[in-house]
Amino acid sequence: MAVKSTEWAFQGCSSQTTMALASYGLILLIVGNALRRGIFAPSATVTPNGLKFGKDRTLAWHEIRHVGLSKRGVLEIHPHVGEVVRIGRFGDEQVESIDAALRDNGEISYAREGGGAIMAG
DSSP states (O other), X not given: OOOOOOTTTTTTOHHHHHHHHHHHHHHHHHHXXXXXXXXXXXXXXXXXXXXXXXXXXXXXXXXEEEEEXXXXXXXXXXXXXXXXXXXXXXXXXXXXHHHHHHHHOTTSEXXXXXXXXXXXX
């Protein structure tokens, strides 16, 4: 239900004031969430040559020891040299497409928590 903003909406009518503030608050939450996802959303691209993630960071398949995908949609990349990289939290659709792309690549060890997909390369 939308409330039309009028001069009396904020003058002594508490129910109209509450509805107007709730309506404006909901709009701000939706716009804020869309901006947050656009700016801070995790990204990972599975290519034939390796994984691209973060700010222009790329690892070739021969540089990766293991890749894991958790139930919460967090992608963990275990390189042969260096620290484990955690990327996430991905949405359900993104998790499914990442899972399919990693299963199609037989060059690495891959496991999905709770998904049953385990591949050793």
